[in-house]
Amino acid sequence: MKSGLIITSSLALLASLTACNKQPEASSATTAPASSKSTPKSTGDADAVVHGASTGTITAVDLAKGTITLDHKKIPALQWSAMKMGFSANPEVLQGFKVGDHVSFEVDWDGKQGTLTKLRKGSADCC
Template sequence: MNKTLMMASSLALMASLAACNKQEDAPKHAESSAASGPMANMPMAGQMMHGMAAGTVTAIDPAEGTITLDHGAMSNLGWPAMTMGFTAKPEQLSGIKVGDKVDFEIDWDGKAGAITKIAKSGS
């Protein structure tokens, strides 16, 4: 029994060591996980860019100074349509409510977007 156990342990050890040397089978990681998917074209932090789109207001938090918009694609930023929150000044949110259709513009620094212009749309 000891001889069988010793032989099985040796074979298991050899198989484990052989598996450790198979680096070519290891999964290859993407160069940057941020550079894939529908948001791959988003600018990196520090690059100030300007975007504009039309959307629908889904939430407003005047205390936090934020507005959430379900907006269409922003081709000048390379963004697909999505729902996203932005910072806004209280005077920009005046007269805007959840459910309103709006046209808006933002400044995007690669991490956060700030509303620079927002108005109810004509449609």
């Protein structure tokens, strides 16, 4: 039953890529090159966490669940173009933030899920 395992992990990888590229359109942001293909950085199921930083606008935040949705700009370290996507975060990190805030943030991406490690109001290159 090894093939079952392989298929499962491939699907997981696919799902994570899809999640990240879900909404590549940008409402008002810069024209991002649609061709920038995000290649998976991790080599497997090791805990290869990639750290990235960028700026964006909060479009949803849920302190109780510890989730936040950002319309974020490019994240070069992760080879991501601008997009809108959800992250998880410690509720303490989200405290005091609301929809519409322009923020700069740092994120740890484990290949499946992005976790915000830092969130700050204001961003030099935004708005």
